[in-house]
Amino acid sequence: MDQTIAGSNETIAKPQSPTRIALNRLLEDKIAISCIGMLVLFFLLAAGAAYLAPYDPYHASPEESLLPPSWSHLMGTDLIGRDVFSRVLFGARISMSIGFISVGISATIGVTLGLIAGYYGRFVDTIIMRFIDTLMAFPGILLALTIIALLGPGVLNVMIAVGIGGIPSYARLVRGSTLSIKEEVYVDAARSVGARDWRIMRDHILPNAFPPVLVLISMSYGWAFLSAAGLSFLGLGAESPAVEWGAMLNDSRALLWVAPWTAIFPGIAIMCVVLSTNLLGDSLRDAIDPRLR
Amino acid sequence: MARYIVKRLLTAVPVVFGVISVAFVLLYLLPGDPASTMLARSGASAQDIAQLRTELGLDDPLYEQFASYVVRTVQGDFGRSMVSQEPVLELLMARLPTTLELVMAALLMAIPIGTLLGMTAAIHQNSWIDRLVVAFASLGVSIPSFWLGLMLILFFSVALGWLPSFGQGGFRHLILPAAVLAFGAVGTITRTARTSMVDVLKQDYIVMARSKGLAEHTTLVRHALRNALVPIVTVIGLQFGWLLSGSIIVEAVFSRQGLGLILIDSVLEQDLPVVQGAVLLSSILYIFLNLVVDIAYVFVDPKVRYG
């Protein structure tokens, strides 16, 4: 997927900004609209969980252990009698923000490294890209697991681990864009009037390299979110008693036979968020550059 | 050709070296002291710990430790587990076949299904079939494997009682985990196959072949497929790494005694030599497979130059 996006440099580098065209295309896309709707809905649910949840998500009533879904408990209760519906609502907060922060970490570090490598080239480029190659030698969640082994479990460490795992794709994408943008006339012009390197990178290269980064952000959110939930599922994520969807699924493994509702609902929530961001990523890519389809 | 392969092999060397360095850093820059962690559960005295430190070479200067670590790793000595005291490499090699079996089974499921779905969608571009396939592919990459696994267990093992819910040994044990692992790969392969087929179908020579009145089937197989295959081979190569990493979670869901499960267990138990070994082994395997794919690429795509 990286290569496809990286191949789009010529289009993006064109001086006339295609933002408005892209936005219009996006607004015409029904799938994009419904994905945005879904994400806004989850965002509102997370933000308003305190008002919407019928019960305290941490409050255990052991006498109401493992009740099946009913009108008083829409999604049933868990082993120690907590309301699953309230926990799914509150779980949106941690689960979704872990995704955002890890993508933030990946994008910030990845874009910076990519800019520096692409702009300065030579041995700076070699060193950075060797580092990126090494990171890429750990497939998928393996790098995150390695970092967790070093830092120990916990929400913060999961965000760092997943964040680092996402760096290579940003670095490679931005390096590619930078390599072609820095040859543009306006960059030469800026350099000839004595602008400093970091200003050139900030004012001229970054804005032009940014649209594909945006696409990558929306496409990698799903991966980051799934990885973080996966780590929590493995018992390496959110600390007890924090509510997080992956951790809820981990608890439900032992209850699969007696209380399947504890497994079904958090999973549907995860799937909705990931599906929406992935589809939105596709639409965004189409909107920014339809030829990439 | 041989020169290309040698050159490609040489580029892997610094990456492998980087991976070994990361693995070294993992154990030796850890906040705690490995010797006291190893003996923590047995209530050892300070003297015992000091002795173990010497035995492990922890008092040597860092560069010496690193050099001896690299030498030992290259010789295949991955140290011993802190928990079970077994040699790490032996533990891992005993688990490797289970993981490879799962990954291969998933790949063999995903390739034909993904290719066929993608091509079908491309041929019927913009029809309802196309939309259905695209939706299915999106679902494939979005559904969390650990949840899909639980749901399949719930349905096929708990409700219907058809298939075992865990473990390894035999075909029946392989179906559910391989299906879960393959699901994500099917999504990606389908999308790639569709895109590449759509591109190929637009090419002049296909349009020409069709206009010459060649049978539709012949056109597709002889001309379109052959050219659409290149990106598919690439994506299959990439999938191998994803499947290897995906198998970690799938093994946890189905309690298969593979590399992934031992990795998770040792992360939880902070059994760092095993974590180190498992990470090293998986990534070296991954690097090796990428090499194989790159070289295979030469055979598939005449446009790749050996330079």
Added chain:
Amino acid sequence: MLKKPGLAVPLLPYLAVCAILAACGTGQNPVDDGNSIILSSNKPGVRLDPHLDVKWEVLYILSTVYETLVYQDSDGDIVPGLASEWSVSDDGKSYAFTLREQVRFHDGTPFNAEAVKFNIERILSLGPRSLKARSLLPDIKSIEILDEYNIGIDLNEPNGFFLFGLSLPYLSMVSPTAVQTWGDEYHQHQSGTGPFMFEEYLVGDRYTLVRNPNYDWAPEIYNHDGPAHLEKITWHFLAEPSTRAPALLAGDVDIALDLLPTDAQYVMDSPEHTVSIANLTGQPAFWYLNTQLPPTDDIRVRRAILHGADMQVAVKAIKRGFNRVSHGPLASVTPEYASQLEGMYPHDPELAISLLEQAGWLDADGDGIREKDGMPLVVLMSMVNWGQSREFSELLYSQLKAIGIELRIEMMDYGVQVEAGQRGRKNMLFMGGSGHSAFDALKPFFHSENTERGFAWAKYQDPELDRLLDEAVLLTGDVGKRTELYERAQTLIMEQALILPIYDYALLIGVSEKVKGLEWRSVGLVPTFYEMYLETP
């Protein structure tokens, strides 16, 4: 080379079929020859060697490979095993054992006084590497071989639990020849004197045992003599507890040990299976309350936690009624259990709140958490990944929040928790299932000499408690007096609120109907596989 790439696609389904056929051919389930049995349980921790490991698998599995000098009968009395008789001197310091003759280890080595001496010296020399066996041995002064089948052991101090310790499989007799030959690899070449012989051990996966055809020295506690009924036992390690019940119901295993309580009911509903419950003596599950680290250094806070927690409903919900609620540092089936502890800390949130208020903890800012001198009432807890510690911790979190205490839970690996306990970094730490009698369930966990290096993580320093625990061990004859000392120790522990007891251990064993003759000896963890047979319907 590029002539026929199109062929690849039609080939793919064919390849898939090949793979399927290949997979079918290779790993079928182990053939059930009608006389073999498959079990499942957790996986062992360190090397599966009776003198090294502490996990229950030593008791489950190795008790069939090895034998001990003495056994316990169903009343808990000590009866002959590899030692046919023994005598103890009046001062309780000298033991003399007469050994059974004609006993041989699986590797052919004869069992004699030399072998006994070798075993005891091996355990002593293992030092801290021995996680359990060494702690069961008393302070030994000398070992003297009197003749081939007679051995004397002299102690520096009397010890009322020496014979009890000798009856546990941790003090099994291993073959000196095999140990000397294999050294660190001994666990892969085990050799004992028991009715089953080691065949294969795949670490973390399975352990296979075959019948010992030469066995004819069964202790009298069994109903038959000669070789065991079963030919083979295969032991699968299923570390994830939720997989054991499905494996049992699917017929993949015949016996599943340590079922989850939520699954046990499911197994009971199956007509082809039964669930037997073994109530374990010794240590229950509990949380230590650290007496050195604020805020639990204040006894009122500790007592408030005990009154604020409602373990009755907790155990009922999480353990589904299979386990008894615990009231002190010993399980209720232990002979020395002090029943007067029951009712000492009734669930009483009002009382808990008033205790906290007396201690100066008030909720001035109205956030639901009390504070004193600007510090919130935060209790730090270490959680482990066994014993359903997570569920109980999260339930306690909710119960303590109701009385204004904030519980901060941190998941810890056992090794890390040991360090946190010894250094006193946490207010509450989970413990359980690590002792089988008043002797090994109390002194290592409460005597003040064990606070820095051992397991006494309440860190309570009281000469009176130390004296009670020390003196009780020394009493060899007077069981009544000993029980009295232990009852006083238990009362002291609970008066000082050193622990919050949770549940008594109960092992849930799912058994297929065709398995007969399986019982659990009095320690609760030692199965009678020797007597087990299969009944084909």
